[in-house]
């Protein structure tokens with residue numbers, strides 16, 4: 001299966017490398033046609049307002065919604081998770097978003113004092129040792145609706161969730177050499 005990594009802004013190369021380490025075909029995508037030709041899609045971390053505006057400008061929002069409607073897996077990490085959420089707290093008023101997943105997210109939820117940190121967390125569906133999670137100016141999920149399943153929490157705050165073929169993570173699994181989250185995602189297809 002060919003996994004597309006949305007390549008308009010943000011941490012693209014690390015996701016491509018994580019997928020390559022699993023032997024999964026992966027490529028950067030930045031056009032509606034390339035998104036439509038993907039069997040699964042990752043929206044990386046970066047700056048969600050910038051990514052959203054570029055997606056709107058290049059006509060990429062609807063192709064991603066169509067991919068999800070077709071049952072193909074979508075994973076968003078950090079800024080990508082923000083863009084998937086139906087509700088975004090403290091977002092710029094003109095922030096374009098996919099409005100796909102029944103979660104409410106709060107941007108930059110760990111505040112200025114703790115911009116970045118790493119910790120081990122248990123992720124439902126990933127067996128064995130805990131997952132090393134890298135948080136960078138990370139959002140959290142403050143509410144889940146409908147058939148959203150919480151997969152991980154950190155200090156009581158929701159940092160990973162799944163709704164059918166959509167996977168949202170507040171942290172960056174692509175920044176460690178543990179590819180089990182990517183493996184979990186690929187198996188959703």
Ligand code: GLN
Nearest residue numbers: 045046047048078079137
């Ligand atoms: N703070 C960023 C935002 O709100 C997300 C940070 C990240 O993706 N590492 O868009």
